[in-house]
Amino acid sequence: MSFAKIAERLDLYRDEMIDLQIKLTSIPAVSPSSGGEGEARKAEFLLKYLRSSGITDIEVIKAPDLEAPAGYHPNILARYRGRSSVRTIWIMTHMDIVPPGELSLWKGDPYKPWVESGKIYGRGVEDNQQDLIASVFAVKAFQTLGLTPAYDVGLAIVADEETGSTKGIPHILKKSTAFRKGDLIIVPDAGNADGTEIEVAEKSILWLKLKILGKQTHGSTPERGINAFKAASYLAVKLDRLYRAFPENNPLFEPPISTFEPTKKEANVPNINTIPGEDVFYMDCRILPHYRLEDVDAKIRAAVRAVEKKFGVTIITEDMQRAKAAPPPPPMVGDAKVFAHIMMQD
Ligand SMILES: [Zn+2]
Secondary structure (H helix, E strand, O other): OOHHHHHHHHHHOHHHHHHHHHHHHOOOOEOHHHOOOOOHHHHHHHHHHHHHOOOOEEEEEEEEOOOOOOOEEEEEEEEEOOOEEEEEEEEEEEOOEOOOOOHHHOOOOOOOOEEEOOEEEOOOHHHHHHHHHHHHHHHHHHHHOOOOOOEEEEEEEEOOOOOOOOOOHHHHHHHOOOOOOOOEEEOOOOOOOOOOOOOOOOOEEEEEEEEEEOEOEEOOOHHHOEOHHHHHHHHHHHHOOHHHHOOOEOOOOOOOEOEEEEEEEOOOOOOOOEEOOEEEEEEEEEEOOOOOHHHHHHHHHHHHHHHHHHHOOEEEEEEEEEEOOOOOOOOOOOOHHHHHHHHHOO
């Protein structure tokens, strides 16, 4: 059977895909750490949908989390058998979304998607539902047309991608042997409109909390205290030198350099005439994979020690997220037709 037949079949699913988008979006899967309820209800809905679509070879791996109303984050692994099971072609997508942000900036209710000029708008419809739905419908097309792919196809529909992934992929790797050497894993979670952009590598990620402890005093008597905000500001500027310490370019990445940015700033004192004794800010560092995170740590420690010495403050650093990038895999792409195409390959 020609690929055109599958593509034709997929085109017929348009309205069903929109309907599934609308239903999935109406169940907000915002992480408990971002004030939401997690993915449990969305997963329940999806499981029902998959089963009623004839995709019944399903495993659910739950990552416990007392913060989540359900008590866990669900990870769904669904399989469609191929001619050979020596390897699985996984399409990995995530259920969770980030909060919609400032509501007045939306043209409509972010949880009630609408279609406008051939595009669908709503929170999560792009990241990552379009790919989740594309992978489900690629399998549906094979099923409907009675096709058997060359290898097993796996739909990994995971949790907790937006807030560090610990309840998602790392948990699956700990609890299951589903992912094997030789499997092909496609993660369609970024790209351009026509699906031609292929991301083959990620930077290492380092999110840091920096707590600066000085000594609170009245605004008129700075000599009696230690201004934690001033020391923090000095440190933030000093850490900008990380750009110079790790200056290399790699055109595989956008932007091609490592980035070291101060981001979140916690409120310190509520009034103008108090010199704060404590100040907290955060850094978001994205580091090219060939750099060692230990070397970045060493530079940060040196900056921290210098500021401690200069101001007499104590600085406590804490990792909020630390993930060493994996070595770059070979290129792959993502939309339903591309998935179907890959599934046909021997
Ligand atoms: Zn995503």
